[in-house]
Amino acid sequence: MHFFRTSTLALLLLSTLPAFAAADDELGDYVPETNPQVIRKLDQWQDWKFGFMMHWGAYSQKGLVESWSICSEDVDWCGPPKHNKFAAKYADDYVGYVKAYEQLPTTFNPVKFNPDAWAKIAKDAGTKYVVFTTKHHDGFAMFDTRQSDYKITAANVPFHTNPRANVTKAVFDAFRARGFGIGAYFSKADWHSDDYWWRRYATPNRYVNYDTRKYPERWQNFVKFTHAQIGELTSGAYGPIDVLWLDAGWVRKPRATDNKELTGIADFRPGPEDIDMPGLAALARKHQPGLIVVDRAVGGPYENYRTPEQKIPDQPLPYPWETCMTLGDSWSWVPHDKYKSARTVVQMLVDVVAKGGNYLLNVGPDGNGELPPEAVARLHQIGQWMRVNGEAIYASRAVAPYSAGKFRYTRLKDGTVYAIYLPADGETSLPSTVRIPGPAPAVGTDVKLLGDESSLDWRRDGDATVVDIPDATRQHLAGGYAWAFRLPGAAPAL
CATH class of the missing domain: 3.20.20.80 (Glycosidases)
Structure with missing residues (x-):
């Protein structure tokens, strides 16, 4: 190949x-x-x-x-x-x-x-x-x-x-x-x-x-x-x-x-x-x-x-x-x-x-x-x-693990990774807590959802990032076709 x-x-x-x-x-x-x-x-x-x-x-x-x-x-x-x-x-x-x-x-x-x-x-x-x-x-x-x-x-x-x-x-x-x-x-x-x-x-x-x-x-x-x-x-x-x-x-x-x-x-x-x-x-x-x-x-x-x-x-x-x-x-x-x-x-x-x-x-x-x-x-x-x-989406490239369950991943050249949640049919809002397998945000950085400026509470649990999502944020973004989590520093900058 x-x-x-x-x-x-x-x-x-x-x-x-x-x-x-x-x-x-x-x-x-x-x-x-x-x-x-x-x-x-x-x-x-x-x-x-x-x-x-x-x-x-x-x-x-x-x-x-x-x-x-x-x-x-x-x-x-x-x-x-x-x-x-x-x-x-x-x-x-x-x-x-x-x-x-x-x-x-x-x-x-x-x-x-x-x-x-x-x-x-x-x-x-x-x-x-x-x-x-x-x-x-x-x-x-x-x-x-x-x-x-x-x-x-x-x-x-x-x-x-x-x-x-x-x-x-x-x-x-x-x-x-x-x-x-x-x-x-x-x-x-x-x-x-x-x-x-x-x-x-x-x-x-x-x-x-x-x-x-x-x-x-x-x-x-x-x-x-x-x-x-x-x-x-x-x-x-x-x-x-x-x-x-x-x-x-x-x-x-x-x-x-x-x-x-x-x-x-x-x-x-x-x-x-x-x-x-x-x-x-x-x-x-x-x-x-x-x-x-x-x-x-x-x-x-x-x-x-x-x-x-x-x-x-x-x-x-x-x-x-x-x-x-x-x-x-x-x-x-x-x-x-x-x-x-x-x-x-x-x-x-x-x-x-x-x-x-x-x-x-x-x-x-x-x-x-x-x-x-x-x-x-x-x-x-x-x-x-x-x-x-x-x-x-724009100027992004593929990054492992590419997909995991409902998540798809992209990365920018500065090392930012996006974990994009694809809701199932009939799923109109995010869960109150999500587990994002794979790339870990840099320690001390803010994890956010695109479309909402609130900084989200997050922690690592094994090989996953666990993110808590307030009700106000869930309601604000309800009805989305997909939701993108920004994970700063989750990959090396290139």
Whole structure:
């Protein structure tokens, strides 16, 4: 197992983490970064802890799942959705549905798009960086690319006359103005490109649909096209970018197991899909020195951090990582989505951070360009908790024992440890006395609960810190999603 090496601080923190196998959607060894600029950026990214993601495109106007409905694999999330009004008439007509889907940009006119409002909402939620879908697998670019007419600024897209038609630039500028780190999601696959899904052949699955060894020039055209779009995004036209978040992990150099160990998703690859990641990363970093590159689910030197999707690892991971998760059930906007409670999100965030990860929370704007009101309400509630307890989250790192019963632990560089109590369902207030296993506060220091300035009586009993909590404090903090105890000097300063 390879370990992430950034600085003395990172080494000391990671040396305490147990070995843990990569999540099952992550392939290949983790290779530590050696570029000092990238290492510094990774350390800064780890300080941010809480990020905001948005899947948004022409599909949003019809409440369709992003891209996957035009993929013909026999899995639940592919094909025309059964309960969607737009897709219903194409239930038995895949070809007709794909044609209709590809025409969605001609009616896409999100006149209520206001990136400043998005950034304000994300800031209110306590998030520190944004990852925006500049282009998903369907190939529709949400930026003013010169490589294709399948883009938000094309003449046949009603929104192209809007002053904010170059959506990606408008989003990046608005979030950067509020101090956010900037991440560009970009799919390496492009199902609209004739050099990826060649119209001469059928498209049986997500992979390129022709033998790239038989038609190398066609594949090289696609590689050049992809590099050119990455060059555009990372150029100065879109301002400083911190993270290049690459999706479609199947677009990669071949492995010995390809076409041998089928996974149940029609996993047959007509030919290698080597996108030339060394050249792509070099091009992007020429424009953006220190850029974090996340070639997700691939492994190797261009997956600077890993991204378990819709799940939280059981234990800390020995490399930088980020759980990406939806606030609702869907990545993109769908009608009547079911959103997680603020309490659930806060407790997930605490669990992720205690294990040394970042938490990237996704909300899909609707077809008009607005964030759903129910999602906005949840984000505001999360932000209320973060404004009180953020010091236990931001710029923290994992510390043993990571978790113990209802407690999760984080630490700051000055040696302060936070023991965060996660109440059970129906538990609305803290007990009058708690036993906090593990790290001991420095002798003579004040133990406090974030959100209340009262110094609490505490004592050590064996390997636990016993804290007495007055009724007034318990009542003051009642109803919290989680409660954070500050334990000064419980770990060595670094």
